[in-house]
Amino acid sequence: MTDCDCTQWLKSKPHGSVLYISFGSFALCSKNNIEEIATGLLLSEVNFIWALRPNIVRYDEDYILPVGFLDEIKGRGRGRGRVDNQPTNRKLVVDDWRIGLNLCDGKSLTREEVAKKIGHLMSGKSMEDLRKEIIKVKKTLENVLAVNGSSAKNLCQFITDVKAKISEHLCLGGMIWDHCTFLQLFDYVLFNCVIFE
Numbered sequence: 001m002t003d004c005d006c007t008q009w010l011k012s013k014p015h016g017s018v019l020y021i022s023f024g025s026f027a028l029c030s031k032n033n034i035e036e037i038a039t040g041l042l043l044s045e046v047n048f049i050w051a052l053r054p055n056i057v058r059y060d061e062d063y064i065l066p067v068g069f070l071d072e073i074k075g076r077g078r079g080r081g082r083v084d085n086q087p088t089n090r091k092l093v094v095d096d097w098r099i100g101l102n103l104c105d106g107k108s109l110t111r112e113e114v115a116k117k118i119g120h121l122m123s124g125k126s127m128e129d130l131r132k133e134i135i136k137v138k139k140t141l142e143n144v145l146a147v148n149g150s151s152a153k154n155l156c157q158f159i160t161d162v163k164a165k166i167s168e169h170l171c172l173g174g175m176i177w178d179h180c181t182f183l184q185l186f187d188y189v190l191f192n193c194v195i196f197e
Helices: 003-011 031-044 069-076 089-096 111-122 124-145 150-172 179-195
Strands: 018-022 047-051 077-080
Touching: 003 077, 018 031, 018 111, 031 069, 031 111, 111 124, 124 150
Parallel strands: 018 047, 047 077
Antiparallel strands: none
16 A cells, blocks of 8 residues: 555544554564454454554564455555554653553453453543643644754754864865865755755
8 A cells, every 4th residue: 555545545534533553663473463453453443554564473474464354344444564663662652652552561462452442542531631642742743843943953953063063174184175165065965865855
């Protein structure tokens, strides 16, 4: 599924009705736990996006979902096969930001438990509390990423520091560089390669 397909599918669902499931990029999970989570998702009857790496169980295992799972989810679920590095996401989402749920605390997992936790998360007071926390995190991220937010300020400070180091090395190193031309080239490369990619 492409990102565009996923976006269109998300837009077709009611606001706040889609569950996102991810194990990150390093976690390994037993095939039994994957099957229990998949069956629990079916039992919960919620819309979901599941970021499931092909090598979540073993590097030589191709198909890990229960037989018939994809047919049974019909229009309720989407799977994403590629997940970027996310080693700390579970800690941030569950422990720090409190906007997610840890399905498995190292013990075995049952489909009924998965369905119950998903139901608890997606409805009632738990959902209301979760949405309040999500709004707080969203506001924090918007402030950080704003034009004069800390992210922009830190990037500008980094650029200033790098320019100062380059200027220092140009003067001390005895290199024959046109200082202004070099800094203009640095600005162009940084602006076109870092900011927009």
